[in-house]
Amino acid sequence: MGRNTRKRRSSMASKAIAASAALALGGGGLIWANFYASAHESNNSAQNQTKAATAAAQVATISCPDVGQKLTNVPNAARSGVDKELANLDKQITEAYARLASTRQAQANDASFVQNAIVGPLKEKRAATIDRIRIDIKRVGGQATDLSSLAACTTQAANANTNAGQADNGQQNNQNNNQNNNNQNNGGQQNNNGGQQQAGNGGQAGNGPNAADFVDITKVQANVKAKPQKTGNASTGTFTTKCGVNANGSHNTDNVIVAPGVTNGAHHLHDYVGNQTNDAFANNNTFATGESTCQNQQDKSLYYWPVLRVQDGTQDFDQNNDGGGKEGNVGKILVAKQAQIKFVGSPTSKVVAMPQFLRIITGDAKTTTNGLANANAHWSCTGFENKVQLTEQYPICPQGSNVVRTFAFQSCWDGQNIDSANHRTHVAFADANGNCANGFKAIPQLTMRLVYSVPQPVIQNGVVKNAYAVDGFPEQLHKPATDHDDFINVMSANLNNKVANCINRGQKCQ
Known part of the structure; x- marks a missing residue:
């Protein structure tokens, strides 16, 4: 992805670019485009662009409600069709995330880009798919609960603790390393180890781990x-x-x-x-x-x-x-x-x-x-x-x-x-x-x-x-x-x- 180089980048931006390039070595389908430098590019409204770049830098991934986990009573005759629609939901999220990962420059230039170009259209696709699930269930005489509220997705911030507030419902059988949770971040933010920035979400393909x-x-x-x-x-x-x-x-x-x-x-x-x-x-x-x-x-x-x-x-x-x-x-x-x-x-x-x-x-x-x-x-x-x-x-x-x-x-x-x-x-x-x-x-x-x-x-x-x-x-x-x-x-x-x-x-x- 090309970058505007009309203005000299700060040393921190240069470090971020180097980190991004290092993580991209070896290739990968979802190369995380560097977006820290975007705040330092020339623009008619530098202040607004800085705010947009900051917002873009905080978006780590897309979070969508898991529709499949809500479907506890699907008639056998409807399951084949429902399973295919659930797979469509997964495909839609995958495609939206790929777009999120490949449009960092656009996100840096426009604070509303993610909502207007990614999250909004994703909601419309999900709503149509969820409605087909409802129709599949009702067609065979099943009772379809209202799942329309599950269509909307949100963006998840880079510094969000994704597991915060999640209750143990008795279904898990694990031991969490809680003493280390306070050190977790999602990349794309400053790390305390030497002040080096890790680009994107880390990883060879830009989507982790970090x-x-x-x-x-x-x-x-x-x-x-x-x-x-x-x-x-x-x-x-x-x-x-x-x-x-x-x-x-x-x-x-x-x-x-x-x-x-x-x-x-x-x-x-x-x-x-x-x-x-x-x-x-x-x-x-x-x-x-x-x-x-x-x-x-x-x-x-x-x-x-x-x-x-x-x-x-x-x-x-x-x-x-x-x-x-x-x-x-x-x-x-x-x-x-x-x-x-x-x-x-x-x-x-x-x-x-x-x-x-x-x-x-x-x-x-x-x-x-x-x-x-x-x-x-x-x-x-x-x-x-x-x-x-x-x-x-x-x-x-x-x-x-x-x-x-x-x-x-x-x-x-x-x-x-x-x-x-x-x-x-x-x-x-x-x-x-x-x-x-x-x-x-x-x-x-x-x-x-x-x-x-x-x-x-x-x-x-x-x-x-x-x-x-x-x-x-x-x-x-x-x-x-x-x-x-x-x-x-x-x-x-x-x-x-x-x-x-x-x-x-x-x-x-x-």
């Missing part, structure tokens, strides 16, 4: 709470399934749970192990006949998670693809050294067998704009897992220690449904004592542990070098809290029963 998203794990106080005490009725066994680490590179940017039938429905890349029939157009029949990477061929389940990348300036195979570099997911994809998949029991009761084709999503890919209510990200380092688990920051591990992502899925099931309209309400987390509430039944709890050899990030003058980050929707800024994991149970009936029996008897099986 220095505040990382913390030296050796400087974090222990925050892991004790597990619930086991009762005499506890189910203490385990079942481990070995399905590999996706060394064969099974990837796509679809999400067959959330956006069936929609190509690039996830807008980010997934690793897949287990079932290899894993694109958006697969269904229960194709799952049942698909090949599996699991050693036990009775386990044809789908296990998939967003890839982890190191942003070292390199480009991977998807640099020019949707869901990859075109949407801000850049850098070299890292393959996990280990991928442990284990099912465990309940501390207070026996478990019932999972139903075949049960779908579970744990965590929330949109916590940057949704808040932490459904966050379930756990980041740590080998040697620290029993002491420190992080949700809102990526760990910088000491030499010889590896980065660890862990997931503990919902372990309570409503006893009837293999999915729900918002993909959440048919399952739940146990309470603080380990009990399932509201008539839900304890099922074998899926736990996953992914270990990565990650080049150690370095923070210099408020800028992170060799950053690593999880793939995500571009407007979510690659925040660590957006980590999530997906599971579709395609074990045979015999294996589902074996898993439950093994756990209930206190055995270790595989």
